[in-house]
Amino acid sequence: MFNTGKTYRYFEVPKTVCLELMESDSKESYMLSEVIDCFPYEQVKKRRR
Structure with a gap:
């Protein structure tokens, strides 16, 4: 789930x-239950070199 290479700012x-x-043993589970779809966010655009 978290290996898409995309970065989000919450x-x-x-x-x-x-x-x-x-402190969570499972960052993915915690993100799914407590952060994702619970707070506003935006996808961070990569800078061009």
């Missing part, structure tokens, strides 16, 4: 959610 995520994500 907004309005509480600090507690960030800390819980970092």
Whole structure:
């Protein structure tokens, strides 16, 4: 799921959610249940070199 190479920026995520994500045994499961579709986000565009 997370190996698409795309990068997203999430907004309005509480600090507690960030800390819980970092401590989670399964980042993917935590992201799916607590972050994705729960907070506004945008896809980060890659810079051209």
